[in-house]
Structures are given as C-alpha cells and as structure tokens.
Amino acid sequence: MSTAILAARNLSKSFGPNQVLSDIEFEVHPGTAVALCGENGAGKSTLIKLMTGVYQPSSGHIEFCEKTVNWRTPSEGIRAGVAVVHQEFSTLSALSVAENIFLEALPRNWLGLIDRKKLRENTLALLTSLEIQLDPDQIVGELSVAQAQMVEIAKALRTSAKVLILDEPSAVLSQQETAHLFKIINSLRSKGLAVVYVSHRLDEIFEICTDIAVIKDGVVTSAGAIKEYDHQKIISAMVGRELGDIFPDKAKYPTDEVVLELKQLRNSSFDHAIDLTLGRGEILGIAGLVGSGRTELAQSIYGAKAASGKVFLEGVELAKRTPSKCLAAGIAMLTEGRKTDGLFGNSSVAHNYISSTICKGANSLSIAPELAAKRSAKVVAQFNVVVDDLGLPISHLSGGNQQKILLGRLLENQPKVLILDEPTRGVDVGAKAEIYRHLRELADQGLSILVISSELIEVVGLCDRVCVMRDGEMVATLAADQISEDRIMSIAASEDAPQVDETAVLQLAGGIA
Amino acid sequence: MINTNQQSSSAWLGNLARAVRFETMHWVIIGLIFAVFALGSFGSERFATLTNIFNVQDQLVALAIIALAQTLVILSGGIDLSFAGLLGLLCVFFAGFNAQDGETLALAFAATLALGAFLGAINGAITAFIGVHPFIVTLGTSTILTGLALLHSSQPGGSVALFFEDVAYARLGGVPYGFIFVVLLYIFTAFMLWRSNFGIRLYAIGNNEAAAKVSGVPVKQTKVLVYMLSGLLASLAAIYMVGRFGVGDPRAGVGFDLRSITPVIVGGTLLAGGFGGVLGTALAVILLSLLANALNLMNVSSFYQWIIEGVIIICAVSVLVGRSKK
Numbered sequence: 001m002s003t004a005i006l007a008a009r010n011l012s013k014s015f016g017p018n019q020v021l022s023d024i025e026f027e028v029h030p031g032t033a034v035a036l037c038g039e040n041g042a043g044k045s046t047l048i049k050l051m052t053g054v055y056q057p058s059s060g061h062i063e064f065c066e067k068t069v070n071w072r073t074p075s076e077g078i079r080a081g082v083a084v085v086h087q088e089f090s091t092l093s094a095l096s097v098a099e100n101i102f103l104e105a106l107p108r109n110w111l112g113l114i115d116r117k118k119l120r121e122n123t124l125a126l127l128t129s130l131e132i133q134l135d136p137d138q139i140v141g142e143l144s145v146a147q148a149q150m151v152e153i154a155k156a157l158r159t160s161a162k163v164l165i166l167d168e169p170s171a172v173l174s175q176q177e178t179a180h181l182f183k184i185i186n187s188l189r190s191k192g193l194a195v196v197y198v199s200h201r202l203d204e205i206f207e208i209c210t211d212i213a214v215i216k217d218g219v220v221t222s223a224g225a226i227k228e229y230d231h232q233k234i235i236s237a238m239v240g241r242e243l244g245d246i247f248p249d250k251a252k253y254p255t256d257e258v259v260l261e262l263k264q265l266r267n268s269s270f271d272h273a274i275d276l277t278l279g280r281g282e283i284l285g286i287a288g289l290v291g292s293g294r295t296e297l298a299q300s301i302y303g304a305k306a307a308s309g310k311v312f313l314e315g316v317e318l319a320k321r322t323p324s325k326c327l328a329a330g331i332a333m334l335t336e337g338r339k340t341d342g343l344f345g346n347s348s349v350a351h352n353y354i355s356s357t358i359c360k361g362a363n364s365l366s367i368a369p370e371l372a373a374k375r376s377a378k379v380v381a382q383f384n385v386v387v388d389d390l391g392l393p394i395s396h397l398s399g400g401n402q403q404k405i406l407l408g409r410l411l412e413n414q415p416k417v418l419i420l421d422e423p424t425r426g427v428d429v430g431a432k433a434e435i436y437r438h439l440r441e442l443a444d445q446g447l448s449i450l451v452i453s454s455e456l457i458e459v460v461g462l463c464d465r466v467c468v469m470r471d472g473e474m475v476a477t478l479a480a481d482q483i484s485e486d487r488i489m490s491i492a493a494s495e496d497a498p499q500v501d502e503t504a505v506l507q508l509a510g511g512i513a
Numbered sequence: 514m515i516n517t518n519q520q521s522s523s524a525w526l527g528n529l530a531r532a533v534r535f536e537t538m539h540w541v542i543i544g545l546i547f548a549v550f551a552l553g554s555f556g557s558e559r560f561a562t563l564t565n566i567f568n569v570q571d572q573l574v575a576l577a578i579i580a581l582a583q584t585l586v587i588l589s590g591g592i593d594l595s596f597a598g599l600l601g602l603l604c605v606f607f608a609g610f611n612a613q614d615g616e617t618l619a620l621a622f623a624a625t626l627a628l629g630a631f632l633g634a635i636n637g638a639i640t641a642f643i644g645v646h647p648f649i650v651t652l653g654t655s656t657i658l659t660g661l662a663l664l665h666s667s668q669p670g671g672s673v674a675l676f677f678e679d680v681a682y683a684r685l686g687g688v689p690y691g692f693i694f695v696v697l698l699y700i701f702t703a704f705m706l707w708r709s710n711f712g713i714r715l716y717a718i719g720n721n722e723a724a725a726k727v728s729g730v731p732v733k734q735t736k737v738l739v740y741m742l743s744g745l746l747a748s749l750a751a752i753y754m755v756g757r758f759g760v761g762d763p764r765a766g767v768g769f770d771l772r773s774i775t776p777v778i779v780g781g782t783l784l785a786g787g788f789g790g791v792l793g794t795a796l797a798v799i800l801l802s803l804l805a806n807a808l809n810l811m812n813v814s815s816f817y818q819w820i821i822e823g824v825i826i827i828c829a830v831s832v833l834v835g836r837s838k839k
Contacts, residue, residue, distance in 0.1 A: 054727060075729030090727045094720035094787040099713055104729040106710060113708040155728075 003066055005030050005194045006051060006082065006163045011060035013046055020046045021218045023060070028163060028211075033185065033195035035205040035226065038215035039238055039428040044198050047215070048165055051196075052084045053077035065162075075104065083161035085169050091148045091155070093141030097134050098123035101155045130154055130184055146173050153181065157188070164188065165196040182208050202231050214238055238429070246433040247461035248440040250480060254464065255280050259448040260331070260417050262301065265309035269296035270472035273309060278417065283439065283449045285463030287456065287488045293472040294452045295336060298419045301450075302326050302333040313416065327356065330416035334406060334423060336452070342406055343394050350376040350390040353405050357412040379408035384434060400431025407435065411442070418442070419450045424458060436462055456485045468492050538781035538832065542796040545825075546803060553807030560810050563687060570692035573802040575750045576772060577695045577795070581702060582746035583773040584794045586647075588706075589739045590719035590786030595636055595651040596747055596773055598658030600766025603629055603751035605662045608671025608761025618674055626748045632658070633744020637737035647740075655770060662763035669762040673755050681756030691753055698749075703791045715739060719786025775822065776801060779829040801825075 004027035011024040021043045028034045038044045049055040051062055053071030061068050064080055071077045077084075091100050098119050099106070107118040123136035132150045140148055149169065156164060169181060185208060189195055197209055205212065206226060213223040214237040222237035260278040270293035278284050286294050300307035303321030311318045313329055323333070335341045344352055350372040354360070362371055373390050380387060383404040387397060394402055403423065410418060423439070424432045439462065443449055453459050459466055466483050468476045468491045476491045553560035579596055586593040603625055610621035636654055640647045683690045706712035714735045717725040726732050754765050776797035782789025801822065808818050 073729070074727045075731075078729055084727075086727055090721075090724035092717050092720045092724055092728075092787075094716050095713065103713065103717060103725075104710075106713065108710070112710075114710065114713070116708070 004028060004063070005065060006196075007063040008047065008051060009061055009063055011047070011050060011062070012058050013043075013050055013055060014058050019218060021050070021215075024215075024218075024220055026213055026220065026223075028194045028196055030162070030192045030194050031189055032211055033189055033197055033209045035209035035212040036196055036198045036215065037202075037205065037212060037234055037238055039430070042215045042238070042428070043218040044215055045167060048084065048086075048167055048196070048198070051077075052082055052165065078159060081159065081162035082165065083156040083159060083163065084165040084167070085149075085152050085156045086167055091140050091152050093148075094139070096137050096139055097127075097143075097151055098136035100140050100151050101126065101158055103155070105158065126154055126158060130157065131180070146177050149173060150177070153184070157184075161193065163194045163196065165198075167198045169197075169199075178204070202234055205234075246429065246436065248437050251281060251283070251440075251443060251464045254282070259314055260301075260450075261312040261315075263310040263312070265297070265300055265307050265311065267296060267300050267305060267307035269293045269305075270300075270469070270474075272473035274474045276467065276474070278448045278450060280448055281443050281446050282465065283443050283451060283463050285459040285466040286450065286452045286469060287459045287466055288469035288492050290454060292469040292492070294469050295421055297469070298333060298421050298450065298452055302331060302419060304333070327413050327415075330414070331419065332410040332413050332415035332417070333419040334410060334421060336421035336425065338399070338402055338406065338426065343402060345395040346393050348372075348391045349385075349387055349394050349397065349405060352394045353379055353409050354412070356409055360412065375412075376405075376408075379405065383408055383438065398428070398431075399426040400428050400435075403427050403435065404431070407438070415447070417448045417450065419452075421452045422454065423451060424453075424455070432458075456488060459483075459488065460485055536781055536793070538829075539793055539796055541832065542779070542793070542800055546796070546800050549800065549803045549807055553803065553810065556807065557810035560807055565806065565810070567684065567687050567689060569802050569806045571689045572806065573798055574689070574691035574695050575754055576769075576776070576802065577798045578698065578746050578750040578753070579769050579773040580776040580794050580798050581699060581791060582743040582750075584777050584780075584782055584789070584791055585702070585715065585739050586743050587774075587777050587782055587784060588719050588786055588789060589715045589736060590722060591640060591647040591736065591739070592774070592784075593633075593636065593651050593740065593743045594648060594770045595632070595655040595658065595744075596769040597766045598655035598660075598662065599629070599632060599744065599747045600751050600754070600769055601662040601763045602632075602658045602665075603748050604755050604758075604761040604765040605665050605671065605763050606761070607748075607752055608673055608755045609665070611672050612677070613672075613674050615674075618677060621673075622752065625752055626745060629744040629746075629748030629751070630741045631744070633747070634737055634741040636744070637740030640740065641733040641736035659763075659766075666761070666763055669758070669760040671755075671761040673759060677756050678759055681753060699791050699795050706790065711735065711738065716787055719783075719788075721787070775826055778833075779825060781829075781833060783833070 007027035008024045011021060011026075012019070013021045024043075024047060026034075026036075026047065036044050036047070046055065050057050053074050053076050056070075056072065061070070063069065064082070069080065071080070074084075092103070095103070101123055102119060107115045107122060109115045120136050127134055127136070130153075132154055134143070134147060134150065140151055143151065153166075153169065156166075164185075166185075173181060182204075185195055185197075195209075197205065199205055209226050211224065212226050212229055212234070214221050214234060216238055222233075257280040258277045259280050260276075262274055262276040264273040264275065266273040274297060286297065288294050296305055299305035301311055301321075303318075303323050303326045311321065313331065318326065318329055318331075326333075339345065344355060347355070353376040354372045359367065361375060362368065376390050379385065380390070385397075385401045385404050387401060394405065397405070407423075420439075424435055427435065436458075439449060439451075451459065451463060460483055463483065464480055466478045466488060467474055468478065468488055470492055478487065550561070559565055579600075582596075583593055606628060607621055607625040610617055610624070612618040612621045632654065636647070636651050639645055639650045680690060685693060706715065714725070714730050717728065717730050718732055718735055722732060751765070755761050758765075776794050777789075778784060779800070780789065780793025780795070780797035782793055804821065804825075805818055808821070809815075
C-alpha cells in the first residue's frame with residue numbers, strides 16, 4: 001500500500017474545557033476515497049478544520065506528504081494542495097461565479113490588475129472540464145442552492161489539489177447532480193487524487209468510498225476498507241447501539257376521543273381544504289416533501305399564518321387564532337428553525353426555558369432572580385440535559401440539549417396539543433432516542449402530538465398514524481399497520497405529482513443515518 | 514451550453530464594475546434629482562443658472578470625498594465614525610505648517626496624508642486584530658482626536674500659502690478644480706473596485722467574513738487597509754477644506770460622521786456590507802447637495818432641510834428592505 005498523503009497523528013483538540021477530539025489517527029492515501037462518518041457533534045467537522053489549517057491542534061500533529069505540517073491559516077493548506085468543500089457554504093453571494101472560483105488566485109496582468117478576460121476564459125475552461133454549465137459572470141446570489149454548491153466544488157478543484165475534502169457535499173444536491181458529482185470524484189480519484197467524503201447518507205458512502213473511518217464522541221471507533229462494512233455495522237459504530245433501540249413502543253392506550261379537529265382549513269400554501277382529527281394521546285405524523293405545505297399547515301393551526309376554515313380544540317372553536325391565543329388555549333408549537341425562531345441565542349439556558357411562562361411561580365410584585373434557575377433545574381433533571389451552568393447562553397449547548405430545553409419550555413404551558421416541526425433536526429442520535437422516549441411518555445399521559453418530519457424513519461418509528469401531504473393537498477392517511485417508508489415515499493413523491501423535488505425525496509430517504 | 518461570444522460583451526457591459534452597475538435605486542435617485550431640479554427652478558430664479566450649478570459643485574467636494582471613504586468601509590462590512598475628530602485634527606495639523614512656499618507645502622501635504630493614513634490604520638488594526646466593533650473603535654478615536662485638535666488650538670488657526678487657496682478656488686471653464694478631482698477620484702475608485710484584488714476582497718469580506726476567511730482572503734490585512742484608505746481620503750478632504758477656508762478649523766469635521774453615511778445608504782449600499790458601490794454614493798451626494806442648495810435659495814430654514822434629509826434616509830432604506838424581502 002502506498003504511503004498516506006494526509007494523516008492525523010495522535011491528534012487532539014479542545015475548546016476551553018471541552019475535549020472535542022482525542023488521539024485521532026486518520027489517514028488518506030492517493031487514489032482512495034475515505035468516508036468520514038459520525039453523528040452530529042461527533043467531531044467530523046473539527047477534524048476537517050484541523051486538517052485544513054482552520055483550527056490548530058491542541059496536541060498531536062498533521063502530516064502531509066509524510067512531513068509534519070503546521071498550517072496556521074486555511075490558505076496555507078490550500079496552497080499545499082488540500083482542497084475543501086465546507087459544510088457551511090463558503091461561496092460569496094455578492095461575487096460572480098468566476099470571482100468566487102478564483103478568489104485569491106485571480107489572473108492579473110503586468111500592472112497587477114485583474115485580467116477580466118482571462119478570468120472568464122479560465123473559469124469557462126474549468127467549468128467545461130467539470131461539465132458544469134454556468135455563466136462565469138453570473139452573480140452567485142442569483143443561483144440556486146445546488147448551483148452554488150457546484151461553484152463551491154469547482155472552486156475546491158481549481159488548484160491542482162492532492163487531497164479533496166468534501167463535507168456533506170450532497171446535502172443540497174438532487175439525485176442527478178449527486179450522480180454527476182460522483183462521476184467527477186471517480187475520474188479525479190483515478191488520476192491519483194485522495195478524497196475524504198463526509199456524509200450522513202450511507203448509500204452514498206457505499207457507492208463512492210473505498211475506505212471508512214467512524215468517529216464517535218471525538219474518538220475513532222472503527223476504521224477499515226468499506227467492503228468489510230454494512231449499514232448495521234456503521235450505525236452501531238456511530239451510535240454504539242442498534243437501530244431498534246432508538247424508537248419506543250407505539251401507543252399503549254389508543255382512544256377515540258378527539259382533541260383537535262380541523263375543518264376545511266386552507267391557505268395559499270395548501271389550497272386543497274384539509275380536514276383532520278387528532279386523538280387524545282395520539283402521535284400523528286405529517287409526512288411529505290419539503291414544500292408540500294406541511295409547515296404551513298402547522299403554522300395555520302397555531303395562528304402563525306392566516307388561513308380560512310375552522311379549528312376546534314376539545315369541541316370549542318378557536319376563532320381568529322394567534323400564537324399567544326393558541327398557547328393560552330392549549331396548543332404549543334415547536335418551530336423547525338431552532339436558531340431562527342426557536343431560541344434566544346444570547347440569553348441564558350434558564351431564561352430560554354421560562355421565556356413563554358415568565359411569571360409562573362412568581363409573586364405578583366416581582367420575579368425573584370433565582371426563580372428561573374430553580375425552575376429550569378427541574379427540566380435539566382427530567383430531560384437529562386447536559387449543561388454546566390444554567391446561566392450560560394443557550395447557544396453554547398449542543399443541538400440535542402437545546403431541543404430538550406425548547407421542548408421543556410413548551411410543556412411549561414401545559415398544552416393539550418403539541419405541534420412539533422422537525423423535532424430532531426440537527427440532533428444527534430443519542431438525544432433523538434431520548435426525545436422520542438419522552439414524547440411517547442407524554443402521549444401516554446394524554447398529550448396529543450402532531451409531528452412534522454422529513455426524516456421518514458422518524459415518522460415510521462414514532463407515529464401511531466401518518467398523514468401524507470403532496471403539493472398542498474392531504475392525499476392519504478395511513479393507519480398503524482399501513483405505515484412503511486416505501487408506502488409514504490411512493491405517495492409523497494407520486495409520479496403524477498407535477499413537480500417532484502428530487503432533493504426533498506433524497507432528504508426523505510436519508511433517514512436517521 | 515453557454516454561448517461564449519455573445520455573452521462576453523453583454524455580460525461585460527452588464528457587469529461593468531459592480532461598483533457602478535445601474536440598479537433600480539439609481540434610477541429613483543436620478544428621478545429625485547430631476548424633481549429637485551424642477552422644484553429649485555420653480556422656487557428660485559437663481560437656481561437653474563450655470564453659476565449656481567458650479568457653486569453646488571464646489572460645495573459638494575468635501576462631502577463627496579468623505580462619503581467615498583465611508584462607502585469603501587461600509588462595503589467591507591464596517592463603519593467609520595471617526596471623521597468628526599479626524600477631519601478637525603487633520604485640518605489643524607495641515608494649517609499648522611503655515612506653508613507659504615512650495616517646499617513646506619509639499620512637506621505639509623505628505624505629512625498630512627501620512628498622518629491620516631496612520632490614524633485610519635490604527636482604527637483598522639484595533640478592529641481587525643483586537644476584534645472591537647468598528648462602531649465603537651471609530652467613535653472612540655473620533656472623541657480622542659476631537660480632544661487633541663481642540664487642545665492644539667481651540668480656535669481656527671494656522672495658514673496656508675495664498676497660491677494654494679487660489680488652486681482650491683480655481684476653475685476650469687467654470688468647473689471647479691475640486692469637482693474635477695472628485696470625479697476622477699470616483700472613477701479611479703470604481704476602477705479599482707472592479708480590477709484590483711483589494712476591491713474583490715472588500716466585497717468578499719463585507720458579504721461573508723467567515724466564508725472569505727476560509728477562501729484564503731487575508732481578512733485582517735484588508736480591513737486595516739480599508740480604514741487606512743479611509744484616513745487617507747479624510748486627509749485629502751481636510752487639505753481641501755483648509756485650502757477653502759485659509760485656516761485650520763478644529764471643528765471642521767463636526768457632523769461629517771453621520772453626514773458621510775447618508776449618501777452611502779441613500780445610494781443603495783447595504784449597511785451590512787458586500788453589496789453596492791460608488792455610483793450610488795455619487796448620485797446621492799449630488800441629490801443631497803442640490804436639495805440643500807435649492808432649499809437655501811428658496812429661503813427655507815435649515816431646520817426643514819434636516820427634516821427632509823431624515824425622511825429621505827428612511828425612505829431609501831425602506832425601499833432597500835422591501836427589495837431584499839422579495
């Protein structure tokens with residue numbers, strides 16, 4: 001076997017007291033593609049940032065071409081020949097395609113001025129060689145997300161890179177675009193390029209990679225040739241448990257009592273009127289592609305979006321709904337964007353927890369300063385939240401712990417109906433399992449729960465009944481014994497549906513892995 | 514596939530410097546300029562005369578230079594509030610040379626430009642390397658420099674060679690030298706934004722600093738450079754002001770901190786950085802100067818001018834916000 005071109009030796013990294021990576025051994029050889037797997041927060045992105053000079057190691061070192069290197073900035077890594085497509089986009093929406101690709105390597109004339117003509121020619125040549133069809137002069141802000149991702153990939157491949165690191169490159173690509181990307185990767189690999197491929201999609205890993213390394217909690221738990229692995233083996237190395245352990249049992253006490261009823265609800269995002277009932281203690285899933293109207297349906301029930309039609313809670317009509325009225329009546333909603341409209345990122349964990357029930361437990365004159373901490377200590381214990389100090393800004397917590405605090409915050413309102421939009425997005429598998437268990441316990445205690453999710457496996461594993469939406473229409477309701485991934489997907493992305501978004505299908509199929 | 518030949522010319526024209534690309538906003542400003550022109554012509558017979566137009570050109574020189582500096586800083590995602598103190602100090606400093614001959618004048622020029630660039634670089638260095646928000650850094654330096662200028666001379670003082678004053682007042686076929694200089698400065702800046710690495714870096718940093726950093730853009734150096742340029746341009750404005758007044762006024766910069774931002778915002782440059790350019794600023798400077806001039810000639814109290822300027826700012830930003838929501 002050839003020698004490694006890029007390797008991590010005994011690599012550790014801590015941020016303050018948090019040890020993110022410890023004693024990582026990782027290598028990639030020319031002409032191979034190594035899959036880097038792990039849950040969210042396992043340390044994959046940190047490892048990549050260490051190997052590209054964005055971060056510096058706390059101990060251990062990086063070897064490039066068998067020499068110890070100490071890159072202080074990303075540009076040093078790029079210059080040496082390590083190209084990277086970051087998970088968070090590094091394309092600049094204000095610049096043109098050409099400027100993005102050749103940023104910091106813009107062709108210049110003898111006066112040091114940018115040679116615009118040559119820039120255009122070079123860009124066209126590169127794009128043509130990669131079979132990417134884009135206008136070099138177009139502003140990237142005007143491109144679709146997938147096109148911007150292609151710009152990002154072209155940018156990474158602009159230099160004669162020896163190593164190409166792709167951090168979840170296919171997350172925003174359609175099936176066709178992903179196939180195209182794989183073609184590019186394979187042809188580059190045959191020319192001796194070493195590839196590191198980070199993805200949550202196991203099918204892709206088996207298709208494109210030759211080797212694999214699995215990280216769990218900052219430690220490499222398993223590594224070897226991909227042919228020695230199957231799905232189950234990767235997942236257990238990532239999670240440390242079997243898939244079946246993640247979901248709790250279904251409803252123990254099904255009832256016929258209707259808690260929430262929608263009659264002829266409709267708005268501009270779902271223009272076919274929807275009738276729906278939600279039983280006491282039931283977990284009802286709403287499946288469908290992104291853009292099928294799921295989120296808008298939830299927002300309409302909760303009064304965050306205007307809609308015509310009627311909503312009844314325990315037989316009483318809720319007219320002129322607003323979020324605050326719904327909350328008071330007993331409907332609480334978890335939004336899909338934790339950072340955008342869920343958390344108060346700069347506020348403390350405790351203040352986030354009490355933010356929708358600030359005065360609860362306080363006397364009529366003032367809110368005792370220690371009340372917030374006292375109240376939130378309870379939820380921390382109940383949901384097993386990992387937090388050093390309740391006074392820390394909530395943005396310091398991991399996604400799973402943030403989500404537990406948000407869930408606890410909603411429960412403080414003592415809702416009868418809980419609407420959860422993507423309850424486990426960006427949450428690691430361990431915390432997911434805990435959240436599922438709590439949801440089932442709550443349902444068994446009589447809470448009715450509406451779950452919207454793009455993760456098919458979540459809908460299948462958690463819900464008692466599943467409604468499927470397609471293009472703003474409720475097209476099917478599946479009873480417990482009818483729920484399966486295949487069935488939901490074939491309904492959600494039915495052939496006769498006019499505009500099926502392939503990206504969304506892929507996300508749907510991505511599942512928990 | 515893309516048709517290369519057909520695209521190259523049209524795209525080049527369409528893109529001809531992001532910095533001067535026409536946006537809807539620019540047409541709105543041009544429309545407003547015509548409206549002000551109509552208003553002025555109707556309200557005062559002295560308004561629509563060549564003499565008056567040349568006067569307006571004279572009056573806008575200092576603001577135009579400072580607004581250009583502010584445009585660069587805002588494009589990079591920063592802000593420079595140091596002009597109030599900086600201009601005052603630089604005026605006092607330049608006039609303090611009492612340059613009466615060519616040699617001292619050249620020295621005064623060089624020293625003033627160097628001082629402006631140096632003070633700007635300090636703003637940039639504190640912002641870039643310590644990470645203090647530029648709003649706070651430049652507010653702080655402005656206060657310090659105001660104090661220093663007043664310590665040096667609490668009243669306007671110093672002097673400058675008469676022949677330099679003559680240059681500051683000189684005209685070429687009626688057009689003030691100062692105005693011609695400003696036009697050239699704007700064209701040069703637009704060109705540099707389009708054709709220099711620095712220009713592209715400026716947009717990149719203002720657009721998304723983290724992304725620029727992982728792309729290898731030397732973010733800190735670029736930031737220092739842009740504040741340095743801002744200081745350098747402030748020196749030019751200060752030298753011009755001393756030329757016009759004949760003395761160095763420590764209070765010459767009062768109000769320029771906020772007045773420099775108005776044309777940038779009205780001109781359509783995004784306060785968050787990354788989008789916009791010098792064409793919008795140029796048009797906005799013309800609009801605001803014409804408006805002030807017209808209202809003056811119509812004997813409208815300057816208090817009303819403030820109110821109108823405020824309304825224009827809010828309307829301009831409302832248009833921008835409305836556009837970005839689409």
